[in-house]
Amino acid sequence: xxxxxxxxxxxxxxxxxxxxxxxxxxxxxxxxxxxxxxxxxxxxxxxxxxxxxxxxxxxxxxxxxxxxxxxxxxxxxxxxxxxxxxxxxxxxxxxxxxxxxxxxxxxxxxxxxxxxxxxxxxxxxxxxxxxxxxxxxxxxxxxxxxxxxxxxxxxxxxxxxxxxxxxxxxxxxxxxxxxxxxxxxxxxxxxxxxxxxxxxxxxxxxxxxxxxxxxxxxxxxxxxxxxxxxxxx
Amino acid sequence: xxxxxxxxxxxxxxxxxxxxxxxxxxxxxxxxxxxxxxxxxxxxxxxxxxxxxxxxxxxxxxxxxxxxxxxxxxxxxxxxxxxxxxxxxxxxxxxxxxxxxxxxxxxxxxxxxxxxxxxxxxxxxxxxxxxxxxxxxxxxxxxxxxxxxxxxxxxxxxxxxxxxxxxxxxxxxxxxxxxxxxxxxxxxxxxxxxxxxxxxxxxxxxxxxxxxxxxxxxxxxxxxxxxxxxxxxxxxxxxxxxxxxxxxxxxxxxxxxxxxxxxxxxxxxxxxxxxxxxxxxxxxxxxxxxxxxxxxxxxxxxxx
Ligand SMILES: Cc1cc2nc3c(=O)[nH]c(=O)nc-3n(C[C@H](O)[C@H](O)[C@H](O)COP(=O)(O)OP(=O)(O)OC[C@H]3O[C@@H](n4cnc5c(N)ncnc54)[C@H](O)[C@@H]3O)c2cc1C
Ligand SMILES: Cc1cc2nc3c(=O)[nH]c(=O)nc-3n(C[C@H](O)[C@H](O)[C@H](O)COP(=O)(O)O)c2cc1C
Ligand code: FES
Numbered sequence: 001x002x003x004x005x006x007x008x009x010x011x012x013x014x015x016x017x018x019x020x021x022x023x024x025x026x027x028x029x030x031x032x033x034x035x036x037x038x039x040x041x042x043x044x045x046x047x048x049x050x051x052x053x054x055x056x057x058x059x060x061x062x063x064x065x066x067x068x069x070x071x072x073x074x075x076x077x078x079x080x081x082x083x084x085x086x087x088x089x090x091x092x093x094x095x096x097x098x099x100x101x102x103x104x105x106x107x108x109x110x111x112x113x114x115x116x117x118x119x120x121x122x123x124x125x126x127x128x129x130x131x132x133x134x135x136x137x138x139x140x141x142x143x144x145x146x147x148x149x150x151x152x153x154x155x156x157x158x159x160x161x162x163x164x165x166x167x168x169x170x171x172x173x174x175x176x177x178x179x180x181x182x183x184x185x186x187x188x189x190x191x192x193x194x195x196x197x198x199x200x201x202x203x204x205x206x207x208x209x210x211x212x213x214x215x216x217x218x219x220x221x222x223x224x225x226x227x228x229x230x231x232x233x
Numbered sequence: 234x235x236x237x238x239x240x241x242x243x244x245x246x247x248x249x250x251x252x253x254x255x256x257x258x259x260x261x262x263x264x265x266x267x268x269x270x271x272x273x274x275x276x277x278x279x280x281x282x283x284x285x286x287x288x289x290x291x292x293x294x295x296x297x298x299x300x301x302x303x304x305x306x307x308x309x310x311x312x313x314x315x316x317x318x319x320x321x322x323x324x325x326x327x328x329x330x331x332x333x334x335x336x337x338x339x340x341x342x343x344x345x346x347x348x349x350x351x352x353x354x355x356x357x358x359x360x361x362x363x364x365x366x367x368x369x370x371x372x373x374x375x376x377x378x379x380x381x382x383x384x385x386x387x388x389x390x391x392x393x394x395x396x397x398x399x400x401x402x403x404x405x406x407x408x409x410x411x412x413x414x415x416x417x418x419x420x421x422x423x424x425x426x427x428x429x430x431x432x433x434x435x436x437x438x439x440x441x442x443x444x445x446x447x448x449x450x451x452x453x454x455x456x457x458x459x460x461x462x463x464x465x466x467x468x469x470x471x472x473x474x475x476x477x478x479x480x481x482x483x484x485x486x487x488x489x490x491x492x493x494x495x496x497x498x499x500x501x502x503x504x505x506x507x508x509x510x511x512x513x514x515x516x517x518x519x520x521x522x523x524x525x526x527x528x529x530x531x532x533x534x535x536x537x
Contacts, residue, residue, distance in 0.1 A: 007435060021293060025436035029293035066435040070298065197296040201259060201502050202307055203266050211265035 002058065004067060006042040012072065013039060016102055017095035017168070017190050017220050020071030021198045022046065024061075028054045031195040031215075033094040034072060036101060044069065049091035073198045077220045081163025081186070082107050087177065089114040089150050089169025093124055095190055095219075096168055100131040109133045112157070114150035114169065118143030151176040159185055166190065166220070178223065178230035187223040189230065239520060240513065242528045244493045245395035245419040245471050247330050247356055249276040252516075252528060253484065253509050256475045256498030257282055257334040257359060257399070262311055267323040273506035274513070278324040279496065280317070282336040282361040284370070285346065287313035291442045297431045302450025302477070303499050304429050306366045306443035309336060314346050318353040330356040332397065338369045340380070344387040351392050360388060360418075362409075363401035363425035365447045371425070372401065378412045385416035397473060401425040402453075402460045410464045420471035422496065423460045427453055450499035451477045458490050465491025466536050479503055481515020488528070489535035 014020075014034045023029035036045035050056040061067070084107060088096045093113055100109060111128050115121050118139050125135045137144040138153045146153045150173050159165060159182055167177050168190035181187055193205040193214040200216035207214060207229050212221070240251035254277040260266035262281035270278050290310025297304040317333055324331035333355040337343035343360065350358055362381065364371025388396055398413045399422035400406060410421050426447025431440045439445065457476025465472055474492030478484040479500045487495050500508045516528075525531055 023294050023433075023436075023440065025433065025438045028442070066433070068294070068433050068436060068440060196290070196293045196310075197305075197307070198293075199296065199298065199502055201305075202290075202295065202310065203260065203263055204310070206263065206265060211268055 002046045002048055002061065004044050004046070004069070006044060006069070013037065014044075014072035014098075015076030016098035018072035018074045018076055019095075019195075019219065020044070020069045020073060021195065022058070023068030023070075024054050024057050025066065025068065027057055029068065029070075030054050031073075031192075031198070033091075033098070033190075033219075035094040035097045037098070045097075047091055047094040047097065070198065073195075073215055074219050075217065077188070079103055079107070079164055083162045083164075084109050085157070085159060085162040085165045086111040087114070087150050087154060087165065087167045087169070087173075088112070089173045090120075092169030092173075092190065096166070097124075097127060097131070099166070100128055100133045104131065104133050110136070110162075112136045112138060112146075112150060112153050114138040114153065114173070115144075117141050149173070151180060155180060164188065175230050178227065181223065188220050189223070189226055190220050191218055191226065191229075239526065240516065240528050242493055242532075244473060245357060245397065247277070247395060249330070249494060251276045251513055252488065252492075252494040253478075253512050254332075254473075254494060254496055255279050255501065256496035257361065258307065259498045259501050261320065261334075264319060264323045267320055269506060271324070271327045271329060273501075274509040275329070276494075277330045277332055277356075278320075279332045279359060280320050280334050281311045282309055282334040282364065282370075283311050283314045283317055283346065283350075284309060284336050285314055285342055287311065287316075294440050294442055295446075297440050297446070298502075299431070299450075299452070302448055302452035303502065304431050304441065304446045304448050305426070306441045306446030308443065309364060309367045309370055314349045317350050317355065321354045325354065332357045332359050334359040334361050334399070336361040336364065336367075336370045337384070338373075340383040340387040343384045344391065347388040347391050347396075351394060355394070357395040357397055357419075358388065358392075359422055360384060360396065360398045361425070363399050365401060365426055365428045366443055366445060378405075378408060381409060382412050382416050385413050385418050389417045395419040397422050399423075399425055399475075402427055402456050406460055406464065407467055410468060410470070414468055414470055420473055420493075421464060422473045422475060423464060423492075424453070424457045424476050427456065449476070450503070451479060451483075453477055454479075454483055454486075458486050461487055461492050462490035462536055465533050469533070478512070479508070481512045481519065484512045485516055485519065485531070486535075488531050489533070491533040491536055493532050
């Protein structure tokens, strides 16, 4: 988890699952979900999974180091139901942390957090619990509440207990859940794409086969809008 | 459509039902983007500048949003000229004319691009002679009057259809415009972005990956009005205005300065797709109030 103090001002308060373009001077600007925001001291939180040069540089960052940020980008989403299930894999849990803080007061929220190995689970469950959200962990080795993948967890949970389900994480997980989807509950997915301009001008983030631009229409989409994106290919 | 008849205008023989279209580089690079443009109500579709091969463009940051405009260095990311047919088909399926913007590194490349674009049914070409931030293209191609003329020759030789040439503001603009018109270029598109840079004071580095980029939006609007006015006054040529058209007043200024049509780029980012209808509503109301009978009588009416 990285925390940055905003120099200058964010013009609007970021809402989940919005993201920013985080610029590592000398390297790239990459999209990063806002994992938390404290308006009292303007601190933005990110959860970074090192996968390439820019994310690795970020993961190694130690204060004082300056990063550029612009945003918040993307559309906020406001749940309409009272009982919400979040299925989050890996760094896909970042926007869920922000949701937990901003949207779970007065709602029944439950998060299933999936990782490959137990030692990758880290501080996430305790962070979520401290925000008043109940957590189940799933991993492939011993130590988590469920031994198996997020999809295995989804199949065994009584998801009928929820009004809405939000899935966030690797695309394979999203696809599998879209296939296994249980009828009668509203499903939403937080997707990723190559974001370049972040404001709907360059069409780099267009979801294949649709006219949806992830950076302005997403990153969260209801099932019916992205069914073909998830079920094909 | 009848209510638009006062707004109809012909640019280089292309009949437009009103004078407002998108600027190159805004949405015109995919079927879905073209659909969005059509939905916005543009009177013609202008494609992203297409090059011989697809280009990935620069890594982000490619764009710096500023209070008074945008600074971009996209790096001419585009799907390549072979995609042109798909774009043309999409625009034509809605009955809209399509202007294909092409970017070559030399007169021969422009020649090949022009042939492919017209074979695919383009209604007009827009030669990008003015992208300020992609080495080898744009301002680099057009660095001397003789190369400008050679590009015009190589393209005009393949077609009788209209060819527009897009220039940026620079001190030789009158010479450049004159040279192109002399070679039979049918219209000038004025202006492209102008070079700019933004530095992050904490990181102490230019923000754009390319370090510098092209400035657009309200910041360049007076420059665009001035350029259109100056070129129109000298040559009375067909001009398409671009630069900071964000509402009906700024669009109309370009028309009064001599533009027969106006392109909107940054405005789409600031206002979204509704900007086209907003500009048209404003111009219609203005014409009603001032008793103007046709758009034609407004074109260049501020130029003495
Ligand atoms: C809306 C959104 C929110 C995200 N939130 C988070 C988050 O909270 N935490 C986190 O760790 N990661 C997040 N990501 C993913 C993160 O942006 C990529 O991992 C990062 O761009 C990789 O950059 P790199 O230089 O480290 O790796 P690279 O070596 O450049 O690439 C590694 C992988 O990342 C993808 N990628 C590269 N550039 C981009 C780009 N500009 N946009 C999207 N994907 C790219 C590549 O396709 C490749 O699969 C998010 C992505 C999106 C679209
Ligand atoms: C993101 C972006 C991409 C652009 N891409 C192109 C392009 O490919 N070809 C071109 O001729 N002009 C391009 N331009 C310039 C615009 O077409 C236009 O000339 C300029 O932005 C001024 O108009 P505006 O102030 O309405 O944006 C681009 C501008 C922007 C902001
Ligand atoms: S990143 Fe440019 S349109 Fe979404």
